[in-house]
Amino acid sequence: MHLHKYEKIWLTLGLGSLALFLLIIGFAAFWKGTHPQSHIETIDPQNVEAYEAFKPENLGVREVADGKYIVNMVASAFNYDFGTDIDEKAVKTIRIPKDSTVLYQITSKDVVHGFQVAGTNVNMMVEPGHISRYETVMKNTGTFTVVCNEYCGVGHHQMYGTVEVYE
Amino acid sequence: MGKGNPKQQQPSQNESSINLKGTFISVMLLGIFILIAWFGLYALFLSR
Numbered sequence: 001m002h003l004h005k006y007e008k009i010w011l012t013l014g015l016g017s018l019a020l021f022l023l024i025i026g027f028a029a030f031w032k033g034t035h036p037q038s039h040i041e042t043i044d045p046q047n048v049e050a051y052e053a054f055k056p057e058n059l060g061v062r063e064v065a066d067g068k069y070i071v072n073m074v075a076s077a078f079n080y081d082f083g084t085d086i087d088e089k090a091v092k093t094i095r096i097p098k099d100s101t102v103l104y105q106i107t108s109k110d111v112v113h114g115f116q117v118a119g120t121n122v123n124m125m126v127e128p129g130h131i132s133r134y135e136t137v138m139k140n141t142g143t144f145t146v147v148c149n150e151y152c153g154v155g156h157h158q159m160y161g162t163v164e165v166y167e
Numbered sequence: 168m169g170k171g172n173p174k175q176q177q178p179s180q181n182e183s184s185i186n187l188k189g190t191f192i193s194v195m196l197l198g199i200f201i202l203i204a205w206f207g208l209y210a211l212f213l214s215r
């Protein structure tokens with residue numbers, strides 16, 4: 001088969017990028033251990049309180065080490081449960097100091113929800129029966145809106161929260 | 168026979184003499200656009 005010289009060039013570039021991306025996927029999956037946010041770890045959606053991290057008293061932000069935080073949350077139609085403050089009022093804003101490492105852990109009690117901290121890389125699907133986790137460094141200060149980006153019902157648009165990263 | 172051969176060869180001769188310079192430039196421009204999009208998104212991922 002005769003191929004034009006130019007055709008050989010763009011076919012090589014196309015096939016080369018395909019091979020490169022396959023190698024990157026293999027490297028990320030097998031060497032670096034990158035997986036989807038839900039590591040096939042299951043939980044009973046009817047009884048999320050039975051799981052230590054999702055007990056009502058463990059919800060919200062917790063500092064586990066110097067500069068390391070864990071945020072436990074439960075999503076349900078149409079609310080994010082970030083725990084309660086000292087006055088027993090529901091927390092709507094998560095406050096985290098800049099440059100700290102944060103592990104977000106969330107699960108759903110009912111239907112599929114989303115958890116996106118808009119303007120950051122934190123973006124997960126929250127499925128009932130699974131635990132979604134994402135660890136990241138909050139390197140930019142600001143007030144970020146948490147939005148549900150999976151349509152979950154009539155109150156979907158009312159499902160939001162706030163993450164505040166301060167200096 | 169002598170007359171038939173040149174006629175059969177004509178299409179392939181035409182093909183090799185097609186000027187693909189414009190096509191090549193368009194394909195490379197598309198490739199550059201794709202590369203800029205990839206690296207741009209990667210930079211966005213790293214900065215957030």
